[in-house]
Amino acid sequence: MTVLDMAQMRLREVNATLQAAAKARGNDGFEVINPRGSHAVAVGLDGPLSVTVRGSTGYYCAGMNKAATVTVAGSAGPGVAENMMSGMVVVEGDASQYAGATGRGGMLVVRGNAASRCGISMKGIDIVVQGNIGHMSAFMAQKGNLVVLGDAGDALGDSLYEARLFVRGCVASLGTDCVEKEMRAEHLDLLSGLLAKAGVDADPASFRRYGSARKLYHFDIDNAAAY
Amino acid sequence: MSERPKTLPRQSATFSAEVNAEIRRAAATGIYDIRGGGAKRRVPHFDDLLFLGASISRYPLEGYREACGTSVTLGGRHASRPIELAIPITIAGMSFGSLSGQAKEALGRGATLAGTSTTTGDGGMTEEERGHSERLVYQYLPSRYGMNPDDLRRADAIEIVVGQGAKPGGGGMLLGQKINERVAGMRDLPQGIDQRSACRHPDWTGPDDLEIKILELREVTGWEKPIYVKIGGARPYYDTALAVKAGADVVVLDGMQGGTAATQDVFIEHVGQPTLACIRPAVRALQELGLHREVQLVVSGGIRTGADVAKALALGADAVSIGTAALIALGDNDPKWEAEYQAMGTTAGAYDDWHEGRDPAGITTQDPALAARLDPVAAGRRLRNYLNVLTLECQTIARACGKSHVHNLEPEDLCALTVEAAAMAGVPLAGTDWIPGRGGY
Numbered sequence: 001m002t003v004l005d006m007a008q009m010r011l012r013e014v015n016a017t018l019q020a021a022a023k024a025r026g027n028d029g030f031e032v033i034n035p036r037g038s039h040a041v042a043v044g045l046d047g048p049l050s051v052t053v054r055g056s057t058g059y060y061c062a063g064m065n066k067a068a069t070v071t072v073a074g075s076a077g078p079g080v081a082e083n084m085m086s087g088m089v090v091v092e093g094d095a096s097q098y099a100g101a102t103g104r105g106g107m108l109v110v111r112g113n114a115a116s117r118c119g120i121s122m123k124g125i126d127i128v129v130q131g132n133i134g135h136m137s138a139f140m141a142q143k144g145n146l147v148v149l150g151d152a153g154d155a156l157g158d159s160l161y162e163a164r165l166f167v168r169g170c171v172a173s174l175g176t177d178c179v180e181k182e183m184r185a186e187h188l189d190l191l192s193g194l195l196a197k198a199g200v201d202a203d204p205a206s207f208r209r210y211g212s213a214r215k216l217y218h219f220d221i222d223n224a225a226a227y
Numbered sequence: 228m229s230e231r232p233k234t235l236p237r238q239s240a241t242f243s244a245e246v247n248a249e250i251r252r253a254a255a256t257g258i259y260d261i262r263g264g265g266a267k268r269r270v271p272h273f274d275d276l277l278f279l280g281a282s283i284s285r286y287p288l289e290g291y292r293e294a295c296g297t298s299v300t301l302g303g304r305h306a307s308r309p310i311e312l313a314i315p316i317t318i319a320g321m322s323f324g325s326l327s328g329q330a331k332e333a334l335g336r337g338a339t340l341a342g343t344s345t346t347t348g349d350g351g352m353t354e355e356e357r358g359h360s361e362r363l364v365y366q367y368l369p370s371r372y373g374m375n376p377d378d379l380r381r382a383d384a385i386e387i388v389v390g391q392g393a394k395p396g397g398g399g400m401l402l403g404q405k406i407n408e409r410v411a412g413m414r415d416l417p418q419g420i421d422q423r424s425a426c427r428h429p430d431w432t433g434p435d436d437l438e439i440k441i442l443e444l445r446e447v448t449g450w451e452k453p454i455y456v457k458i459g460g461a462r463p464y465y466d467t468a469l470a471v472k473a474g475a476d477v478v479v480l481d482g483m484q485g486g487t488a489a490t491q492d493v494f495i496e497h498v499g500q501p502t503l504a505c506i507r508p509a510v511r512a513l514q515e516l517g518l519h520r521e522v523q524l525v526v527s528g529g530i531r532t533g534a535d536v537a538k539a540l541a542l543g544a545d546a547v548s549i550g551t552a553a554l555i556a557l558g559d560n561d562p563k564w565e566a567e568y569q570a571m572g573t574t575a576g577a578y579d580d581w582h583e584g585r586d587p588a589g590i591t592t593q594d595p596a597l598a599a600r601l602d603p604v605a606a607g608r609r610l611r612n613y614l615n616v617l618t619l620e621c622q623t624i625a626r627a628c629g630k631s632h633v634h635n636l637e638p639e640d641l642c643a644l645t646v647e648a649a650a651m652a653g654v655p656l657a658g659t660d661w662i663p664g665r666g667g668y
Contacts, residue, residue, distance in 0.1 A: 015446045039439045044376050044447030059436070060443040064376040079430040083374055098430040102371040104415065120429040121371060123415040140425065143415045159423070161416055217420040218403055221258045 022047030128198035263581030275648030296632035302453020313342025319550035322348030325488030327598035335359035337610025369425035392485030395459030398426035464508035482528030489582030502528035510543030533620020541636035556613035
């Protein structure tokens with residue numbers, strides 16, 4: 001395990017080291033200490049590297065991740081794992097707004113709560129939040145799965161496309177064109193797999209499923225009041 | 228018996244035939260008009276400026292003999308690999324999806340032959356475009372359709388799109404008829420549905436966040452790529468200053484004549500400022516920050532001729548960008564398709580229903596049969612020719628003003644034909660030394 005101390009190293013050195021190691025593959029892993037809320041830590045990794053960040057991070061930690069496993073042993077600022085392509089990002093504390101924004105693959109796990117707009121415009125990522133999520137989460141979410149063990153704030157899934165939302169707690173309100181849907185066996189299987197991958201022990205049958213009513217898929221003047 | 232004189236029928240200037248037709252269309256359909264292109268209304272523009280040329284106190288350079296440079300370097304402020312262009316004219320961002328694959332290829336071919344850059348658009352980067360573009364700018368848009376770090380790294384520069392001149396504050400809608408399997412796959416959405424392009428970025432808000440977003444993009448790409456920030460002509464002074472403060476290497480400023488693939492006509496015609504009105508405030512912001520020429524300004528929106536290029540540069544731009552004119556050079560709105568335009572109820576030069584995907588020229592379509600009408604090699608050569616003409620025209624004017632590089636053109640080389648243009652461009656009204664708004668009156 002190689003330790004990178006952000007009290008001693010500049011962000012550029014830290015990221016360049018991690019990016020090179022991810023490209024090279026076959027490293028034992030890295031520990032980043034003293035992040036002190038730095039932005040853009042461990043971004044753009046492209047390879048099966050294991051990185052643990054000891055402390056809390058600022059914006060965009062693990063942004064655009066490919067194949068790497070990044071663990072934040074603390075809380076993460078806005079946009080953690082934004083546009084992630086693959087791999088795994090785990091936040092042991094809470095995540096600020098836009099967690100997993102536009103993510104196209106891989107899995108983001110938040111052990112605590114996630115703030116507003118979690119999974120905004122998600123495009124294939126799987127997000128599992130063990131606590132609650134804030135308002136406008138999964139706004140314009142296109143693809144992938146958002147699993148919430150706690151409660152969801154207002155306007156969940158507003159203008160949703162094909163992403164699937166699973167919530168165990170209460171939903172303050174659903175956004176435009178988001179509706180509750182039947183939880184069929186295939187969804188229970190899917191959810192069971194997602195929970196297992198995230199290392200979460202929960203009964204899939206205790207969740208409710210939400211998805212798009214698909215009424216906004218083609219512009220219709222009769223739907224103008226919905227916007 | 229003589230007839231009593233009659234009053235001639237008089238059309239209303241306010242309720243013109245065009246206005247009345249739109250009222251009737253709205254009443255029949257209940258929906259606003261959507262179209263492509265930029266503002267069609269007459270606004271103060273480069274036509275309202277003239278170059279003074281040489282005189283006893285300014286002597287010219289010899290045409291066809293003395294050199295007049297046209298090269299420009301974009302992005303040297305922070306990027307380790309700035310873009311070197313042979314000419315100060317670039318191709319603006321236009322998406323694969325709104326344009327056919329052939330059109331995108333032709334843009335790349337033409338730009339490369341002319342020694343300049345082209346730009347992706349909403350929907351991501353295609354292999355054809357990357358393969359045929361020696362210098363390719365990758366647009367980073369609110370929708371993030373097709374966004375991935377590999378394409379960021381394959382790009383020669385990154386353009387963060389905050390707004391565009393046709394619709395500052397607006398997003399977009401690519402209608403289902405243009406969403407074929409390939410376009411849908413690139414955008415992670417089902418085939419055939421209307422695809423909304425968001426009007427604001429999903430993971431940052433405001434200039435402080437933008438600074439952090441730029442940091443992330445630089446960290447992902449190793450601080451190699453120039454980062455452009457594209458703004459619509461809304462508040463050019465403040466937006467330029469904020470983009471520079473956030474760390475932009477290049478500011479792309481798009482006035483209201485700049486085109487779009489599809490937006491409400493009311494938006495295109497009534498939101499944003501004319502290109503001419505935007506340039507001097509943006510230049511002033513750069514000058515006040517001490518970064519004019521260190522941060523480059525690229526101006527777009529209604530550039531058609533080498534004279535337009537020269538005037539934009541004289542007002543302080545480092546380069547210009549063309550979209551609509553490039554499409555016309557490829558073959559858009561060509562009178563040879565007149566019969567088909569007539570069948571759609573329009574005419575060559577006025578066709579703007581680009582969102583419907585029925586373009587006879589094969590440019591703004593995803594219909595394979597229509598798209599096949601455009602030969603990307605021949606269209607690329609036409610674009611190259613056109614870019615060459617713009618450059619030659621710009622050089623001709625610059626030499627006449629005694630400039631050995633087109634960047635040496637300056638506001639003192641210009642006068643204005645109208646009070647409005649004089650005020651916007653900050654140059655004297657022709658025949659006077661009066662610049663409206665300067666000197667207290």
